[in-house]
Amino acid sequence: MAKDGEPRRVEQRGDGNARTGRARAPLSDRSPYRLPSMSALIAFESAVRHGSFSHAARELGTSQSAISRLIARLEDQLSARLFERSRIGVSPTDAGLRFHEAVLAALKALHDGAAEIAEHSGGDGTEVAISCQGELSQLFAMQRYEALRAALGDDVRIRILAHTNASAPAPPETAADVMLTWDAETAAPRHRVTIAKGAVGAFCSPGYAAANAQVLNEPAAGWSGLTLLDLAGPDEGGASWERWFEAVGRPAPDPRYEVVESHAQALEAAVAGRGLVLGWRHLIGRHVEAGTLVMQAGGFVETGRCFHALLTEAGRQRSLARACLAFFGGAARHRAGWAVP
Numbered sequence: 642m643a644k645d646g647e648p649r650r651v652e653q654r655g656d657g658n659a660r661t662g663r664a665r666a667p668l669s670d671r672s673p674y675r676l677p678s679m680s681a682l683i684a685f686e687s688a689v690r691h692g693s694f695s696h697a698a699r700e701l702g703t704s705q706s707a708i709s710r711l712i713a714r715l716e717d718q719l720s721a722r723l724f725e726r727s728r729i730g731v732s733p734t735d736a737g738l739r740f741h742e743a744v745l746a747a748l749k750a751l752h753d754g755a756a757e758i759a760e761h762s763g764g765d766g767t768e769v770a771i772s773c774q775g776e777l778s779q780l781f782a783m784q785r786y787e788a789l790r791a792a793l794g795d796d797v798r799i800r801i802l803a804h805t806n807a808s809a810p811a812p813p814e815t816a817a818d819v820m821l822t823w824d825a826e827t828a829a830p831r832h833r834v835t836i837a838k839g840a841v842g843a844f845c846s847p848g849y850a851a852a853n854a855q856v857l858n859e860p861a862a863g864w865s866g867l868t869l870l871d872l873a874g875p876d877e878g879g880a881s882w883e884r885w886f887e888a889v890g891r892p893a894p895d896p897r898y899e900v901v902e903s904h905a906q907a908l909e910a911a912v913a914g915r916g917l918v919l920g921w922r923h924l925i926g927r928h929v930e931a932g933t934l935v936m937q938a939g940g941f942v943e944t945g946r947c948f949h950a951l952l953t954e955a956g957r958q959r960s961l962a963r964a965c966l967a968f969f970g971g972a973a974r975h976r977a978g979w980a981v982p
């Protein structure tokens with residue numbers, strides 16, 4: 642015990658000699674920033690957000706008394722009352738509101754900085770997830786997989802999250818960084834790109850075109866003897882032969898319809914020579930390039946809708962997701978000229 646009654650600590654130096662000195666202050670006290678503890682700041686932010694110490698404790702997995710102690714220590718350190726207490730909860734004082742703004746900004750900066758470092762250091766930071774309706778995963782996303790991988794880097798893992806319910810826009814946002822979807826104009830321009838303006842045209846195989854050349858050389862209003870491949874349910878983008886004929890002329894009498902379950906099946910049936918398919922401009926490019934489908938009279942008819950790539954809330958925080966969005970806004974749009982809006 643030292644003469645002044647204050648405890649002293651024996652410290653072993655690297656050379657084996659011992660020296661005595663006062664116990665060192667915590668790092669936060671020795672730092673030039675003199676910051677409150679991170680635990681106190683997180684507890685404070687949660688308590689302001691919930692208006693309750695008990696709710697903050699529940700969120701953070703601790704006790705109400707622990708939150709109260711952290712807040713009391715924080716108030717003591719700042720020499721300011723941060724909360725008004727009552728039996729129904731707590732509310733921040735003017736000083737508490739001002740401090741809350743500063744704490745939120747600081748926590749966000751730390752979160753963003755940590756996410757940026759993690760993204761470029763491997764692990765979860767080398768993965769990007771893209772959600773889309775099931776058929777689009779096959780007809781659009783996977784067709785551009787290799788080009789996207791080359792754009793993002795070979796070390797990046799690309800996950801395609803396909804959902805099968807056409808009435809649902811996508812899997813939960815938390816599962817994806819980028820969504821491929823129709824009609825996202827309400828999103829902020831910096832968070833979306835237009836891949837294509839919706840437009841459809843009539844296509845068939847070269848063999849079917851040759852076998853029906855006399856009819857196909859006529860305007861679409863004369864196609865009553867042809868077979869049209871149609872979907873059993875509504876098309877996700879809202880296209881239909883009915884609407885297409887309204888724009889280019891309706892055959893009389895009506896043509897024959899062969900019903901299939903999906904757009905992918907309709908394309909396969911058309912390639913096999915079973916009839917004409919109504920092809921989307923942004924999905925038909927690979928068949929045109931390969932020569933398996935050829936366009937017929939009538940041209941593209943625009944539907945008034947747009948196909949977008951959209952950053953989710955999680956994706957907005959990630960540079961890798963933003964790079965993915967830029968890809969869909971550029972290289973992914975241009976395939977044999979068909980996907981250009």
